[in-house]
Amino acid sequence: MGKIFDITLLILILLSIIFVMLESVKGLPIDTYRFLYYGEWVITIFFTFEYVARIISIKKPSRYIFSFYGLIDLLSTLPLYLSFFITGTSALLAVRALRLLRVFRILKISRYIGESNRLARAIKDSGAKILVFLFAVLVLCIIMGTVMYLIEGEESGFKSIPISVYWCIVTMTTVGYGDIAPATPLGQLIAAMIMIVGYGIIAVPTGIVSAEYAADRKSKKVNLNTQVCANCNCSDHRDGAKFCYKCGEDLHNE
Amino acid sequence: MGKIFDITLLILILLSIIFVMLESVKGLPIDTYRFLYYGEWVITIFFTFEYVARIISIKKPSRYIFSFYGLIDLLSTLPLYLSFFITGTSALLAVRALRLLRVFRILKISRYIGESNRLARAIKDSGAKILVFLFAVLVLCIIMGTVMYLIEGEESGFKSIPISVYWCIVTMTTVGYGDIAPATPLGQLIAAMIMIVGYGIIAVPTGIVSAEYAADRKSKKVNLNTQVCANCNCSDHRDGAKFCYKCGEDLHNE
Amino acid sequence: MGKIFDITLLILILLSIIFVMLESVKGLPIDTYRFLYYGEWVITIFFTFEYVARIISIKKPSRYIFSFYGLIDLLSTLPLYLSFFITGTSALLAVRALRLLRVFRILKISRYIGESNRLARAIKDSGAKILVFLFAVLVLCIIMGTVMYLIEGEESGFKSIPISVYWCIVTMTTVGYGDIAPATPLGQLIAAMIMIVGYGIIAVPTGIVSAEYAADRKSKKVNLNTQVCANCNCSDHRDGAKFCYKCGEDLHNE
C-alpha cells in the first residue's frame, strides 16, 4: 500500500516538473497549454491533500511544518493558490515567479533516495575545507580580475572590475564561454597563467573529498525505508524497525 | 591460427569504422564513394560468415545470440541487408540511419582488451553512488535553470526553461559553449556562483572512484585470452586453461 | 573588545573591496561616485590608524613592517595617499593603477581564517611536484602550439607561435574559449588528440594532492585565535595560550 502511494507520488512529482518546463516553451499547440494548466491543478490538489494528511496524522505538526521537507511540501502547493489571488496587470511578473516556484517540488524526490543522505553527510564533512578553498579561489579571482581590467581595458569586453572578476571565475573554473576573451599579448599571457594555475588547484578540493570519503567509507551500510514516525515525523527508519530511532514512538510494524 | 583470425577481424572492424565515417564526408572524388560502397559489402559478408560460424560451432546457440556480443555481432551485419530491401524515396532517412548503425561494430573491439573488463567492473562498483551524485547535479541544474530563466529572460538566449536547464548543465560541467551566456549583472553573479559550486562538487565523483579503485586494486591480475568455449561461448579464459571456468567444457588445449 | 574590533575591520575590508569594484562601473548616478570617493577616504584613514597602532604597540616594529601582513597593511593605505600627490594629466594611468592596488586589501582577510594556514601548507607540501607537472604541461603546449601553427596557418586565427601556444593552453586546460579554433581536418584531428591527452593528465596533480593530503590529514587540529604578540607580532596563538609560541613573551591573558 505505502509502496504504491510512494510510486504514485514519484510519478506526479516528475510529471509536475515536466509540466512546468513545457509551459515555458513557446510555439506549442494551444490545446497543450490548456492541458498543462488543468493537469497542474490536479497535481497541486493531490499535493495539498498529501500535505494536510501528513499534518493530521502526526502528533506534533509544528515540528513537521518547520522541517526541511515540511517547507518543501508547503512550497509545492501554496504558490499556485497565491498566483490565483493576485490580480492586476502589474503583478504579472510576481505571478510568473510564483508559478515557477513549483520547480522546487523536485526536492520532494530526495526523500526516496537512501544514498542521498550519505552523500549529503560526506559533502557536509569536507564542506568547511572546501568553502575555505573556494573562498581562496574567489580572492584570487578578485585580484586577477582587477589586474586584467587594468591591462585589457574596455575594447576587449573587460568593461568594469565586476565584469573582469566574472571573466576570471569563468576562466579559472575552466568553463570558458568566450563572450569575453583577452585580445592583447600581455592579457593573453596572464590569462594563460591563470588557466595553468586553475588547472593545478582544481586538484585541491578533489584531494580533500577523496581523503574524507576514504575515511568515511568504512562506516557500515543499513537499508533505510521511507516510513514516517507518527510522533516526530522523521522518516529514515531501518528496515524492520519497531520503534522510532529518534523519539521511541511505536511504529506499529508487526 | 586463432591469432591471425583475431588480427584480421580487428583490422576489418577498424577499416569498417573508417569507411562509415568517410562515407559521410562530402566533396570526395566519386570513385572513393564507389570504393567505400563495395568495401563495405565485402566486410559485411565477412562479418556474416563470422556470425554464422559462431552460431554453428557452439552447442547452445541461443545463449550466444542473446548475449551482449551476440547482439553486437548481429547489429554489425543485419542493417546493411535491411537497407537493401527498404525501397521508396520516403524511407531514405530510415535507410541512412540503418547504415549508420554499423558504427556499433566498434564495440566488437572490446573483446580484445583484457583491461576493459576490470575497468567496467570498477565503474559498476561505484556506479550507484555516482548516479545518485549525477542525479543531484541534475536537480540542482533544473532549479538553477528555472531561476536563470526568470532573471535573464529571452533577450540573452534563455528562451524557455528546458533551454535554461541545458545552459545550466553546460555551465556546471564546465563545458561552456558560449552560444548562450548571461548578459545582466544579476545573471552573471548567479552564473559565477553556479560555476564556483560546480568547481567544488566535481571533486565528489572523483573522490568516490579513487576510494573504490584503491580498495579494488589489491585484487590479483591474470592474463586472459580470447579463446571461446564451444559450450557456453564465454571468452575470457586464463592462459593455459584446459577447461572452461564457467561450464567445465574441455577447451582442447594440449 | 578585540572581537568587536576584528568584526569592524572585516566589514570595512569587504566594504572597501565593494567600493573599488563599483567605482569602475560606468553609468551609475553621479552622487554614488561622490559617496564612494568619501567612503574610500574614511576607510583608508581607519586602516592608517590600524597600521600605526600595530607599529606602536609591538616592541620590534621592523619585524612587522617587513612581514607578509605588514606589507599588505602598508599596501592598503599608501596608494591612495600617493595618488593624491601625483598630478598632471600624463600620470592619470599611474594614479588609476595605484587606486586599484587597494584591491589587495582583501588579503587582510586571510588573517581571520584559521583553516587557510593548513590549506597553504598542504599546497606548499605538494607544490614542487605540481610545479614540475605544470612545467611539463607548458613544454607540451609549446611543442603542440608550434605544430598547430604549421598546420593551421593564419586563416584559422593561429597567427604566430605565441598565439598558438596560448590556444594550446586554453585547450589543454579544458577552458576552450572558441575565439581561436582549428578549421582544417588535420588540425581538428590533432586538437582532438591534445584534448584527450589533456583529459588524461589532469588526473596527475589531483592524484598528487590526494596522496599528500591523506598523509597530512592525521595531524591534530587546535583552535587558533588572532591575538597578536607584543614582541614578535606573530598572531596564531592557541586558545588559552599564556606565552607567545615563538618568542616566549607574556601574552597577559589571565
Added chain:
Amino acid sequence: MGKIFDITLLILILLSIIFVMLESVKGLPIDTYRFLYYGEWVITIFFTFEYVARIISIKKPSRYIFSFYGLIDLLSTLPLYLSFFITGTSALLAVRALRLLRVFRILKISRYIGESNRLARAIKDSGAKILVFLFAVLVLCIIMGTVMYLIEGEESGFKSIPISVYWCIVTMTTVGYGDIAPATPLGQLIAAMIMIVGYGIIAVPTGIVSAEYAADRKSKKVNLNTQVCANCNCSDHRDGAKFCYKCGEDLHNE
C-alpha cells in the same frame, strides 16, 4: 665549472625557444628579425659544439647518439643547417617546418629536472590503464558523434561524422569551443546527457593515478646530479657517487 656550463646551456635553450616564437610574430621592427637570425646561428653553433664534445668525450658514442637525449641534441642542431642547403621557392614550406623543429630543443631542459623522472615513471605505471580508459572514451565519442550527426544534420555544423566525433570529443573533455553547438531540442538533450556522463567519468583516470601514486609515494628520494659518465653517458648519478651506477666506470670525483 660544470654548474656554470649547465646554467649557460639552460639560458641558451630558453633564449632559443623565445627566438623561435618571436620569429613567427608579424609586425616587429626589421632589425629585430635580423637580430633573431644571427642570434639563432650563434646558439646553433654552440649546440653543435656541445653535441660534438659529448660524442668525443664518451667511449661508446653510438649508445649516446641513439639515446633519447642524443636524438634531441641532434634535432636541436641539424634542421638549421639543412634549411641552409635546401633552395628553390617550392621548398619554402619544408624549410619553415625544419626551422620550427628547433622548438624541440625545449626537451633538452628535462635533463635538469630531477623530479621529471619520477613523474614520468608514475605516468608510465598507470599509463596502460589510462590508455584503455581513453580508448573507451574514444569509442563512446565515435558512437555518440554518429548519433548526433543523424539528429542535428548539416544546419548546426555537424557536417560529417568525423566533424561530429570531433565535436563529441570537444564536449566530453569539457573543452567546449562553441564553434559547433547543437540547435535542435533533441540534440541539446543528448548533448546534456553526454556532458553529464563526461562529468562522471572524468573521475576514473584521476582515481587510477591517485591510487598508483599513493602506492608509489613510499619509495625513497635521493638527490641526483647531471654529471655524465664517460663510458655509458647515463646522467642521473647520486650526489657524491664515485662510480657510475650502470657500468661501474670511475667518475673521477675526489
